[in-house]
Amino acid sequence: MNEDEFIVDFFGNLLEELEAATVDPPRRRVPANLDPFSFSDAQFIKHFRLTKSLVFDLIQIIEPVIEQRSRIDIKTKVLCALHFFGTGSYQTPSAKLNCLNISQPSASRCISEIVDALNHPNVFGTWIRFPSTHQELHEISRSFYTAYGFPGIVGCIDCTHISIVPPQRPFEERSYVNRKHYHSINAQLICDSNLKILNVNALFPGSTHDSYIWNSSNVLPVMEQLYTSGHQSYHLIGDSGYALRPWCLTPILHAEDGSAEHRYSEALKKARSTIERCNGVLKGRFRCLLKDRVLHYKPNKATKIINACCVLHNMCIAHNVPDPGMPPDEDLGIIPQQPLSRDGETSRIFFLNQARVKQNLIINNYFN
Structure with missing residues (x-):
């Protein structure tokens, strides 16, 4: 190869290499958005x-x-x-x-x-609403009686803990630590026999007692007024963490097996399991509320998310959307507590006695 041929060959190869270097590298293929x-x-x-x-x-x-x-x-x-x-x-x-x-x-x-x-009142108030007429109360009561043979129930009540990140000031961080030692909001739920949520109160820190939340609830004065105005057949049912009152019945502890009191308590517990299933379906469907998922928001924003999930839960119940099921071994955030009364001593004794009279009437008429 002479000098001229070498120069032509050298620059020809160099030009090919430069052209190859200027070719765009292969791009990562981005999948098209699916509808x-x-x-x-x-x-x-x-x-x-x-x-x-x-x-x-x-x-x-x-x-x-x-x-x-x-x-x-x-x-x-x-x-x-x-x-x-x-x-x-x-x-x-x-x-x-x-x-x-x-x-x-x-x-x-x-x-x-x-x-x-x-959370807009026009939306939230439409989908989360405690019954306001005697017809609505009667329909809920009849549905519970048909399912469980227990009269007068217009709702099951319980609280559930929704875990959140430790809040910063101005929130008092320690008040959000519950009895299981994690930060949470203690949310009160009331549901009917179809798992529809009738009331949610997600305003209180995790250390707040269930009974304190109930005593602060806007449903309590409604139930009290029903009772004092003569409509005494209606009541909520709760576990033994709630104070026994004529408008909120609880099980009889340590009732003798086979007795009428035991049958009353077993029927009440079966009916009350509705709120536990409601809680399970709510958290199984909207898993941002599960303990291990932890809401990374300030408490007031977490409250709004809980409310939003309750609205969506009721929409799913109304439209028979299939229950996705709960992941195995999930903590539902239910923490048993002892009752706490807000009443003065005289009032407490009076309404406690009235509640026991009501319990005995139900036992004698339905479980003897």
């Missing part, structure tokens, strides 16, 4: 907990009240929030769900907007 509504019904419920038709209903319900603070369409916002509520895996998985394809900050804003919309 979530192309999922099978089972897949859709697994990801978003509601059915497709119920999601469209939800959009229509909240659209008039939602304060849209971003350009993301309302359907994406709803699906993002539902995925977070249902999985409890905080915001990054929600943001990275392929069919949504939004950033974590955007996911956070979506969740906040939907939570606020579900």
Whole structure:
């Protein structure tokens, strides 16, 4: 090879190498966004907990009240929030769900907007409502009696703990540590025989006694007024952590096996298990409320998330959405407590005696 041929060959090879170096490197293939509504019904419920038709209903319900603070369409916002509520895996998985394809900050804003919309009085007050007419009370009572043979029940009451991160000032961090030594909100639930939530009170720190929350409840004066105005056949039922009153009946402890008192207590406990199943279905469906998922929000925001999940729970109950089931060995956040009375001594004794008279009437008429 002469000198001219060498130079031509050298620069020809160099040019090929330079051209090869300027070719764009192969790019990572990004999957196209899937339309979530192309999922099978089972897949859709697994990801978003509601059915497709119920999601469209939800959009229509909240659209008039939602304060849209971003350009993301309302359907994406709803699906993002539902995925977070249902999985409890905080915001990054929600943001990275392929069919949504939004950033974590955007996911956070979506969740906040939907939570606020579900807490709007026009929405919350429609879906979480204690019965206000005698007809409604009678229907709930009849449903409980048909299922459990126990008369007069218009709701089951209990509290459940929702774990949160340790709050910072101005919240008093120590007051949120419950008896199982983790930070929580102690949320009171009242439900009917169909697991519909009639009332939720998620305002109190985890150290608050169940009875204190009940004594602060807006349902208590309703039940007291019913009783004092002559409608004495209606009552809630609770466990032995609640003070026995004519408007809130509890089991008879240590009743002799086979006795009428024992049959009364067993029937009451079976009926009261409704609230435990309600709590299980609520947390099984919206797993952000489970103990090990921990809500990474300030207490007032966590309260709104609990309320939002209760609204969605009632929508699912009303539309017969399948129960996804509870993960095995999950802690439902129920902490047994001893009763705590707010009444003065004279009032306490009077209403306690009235409650025992009512208990005996029920025992004699239904369990003898």
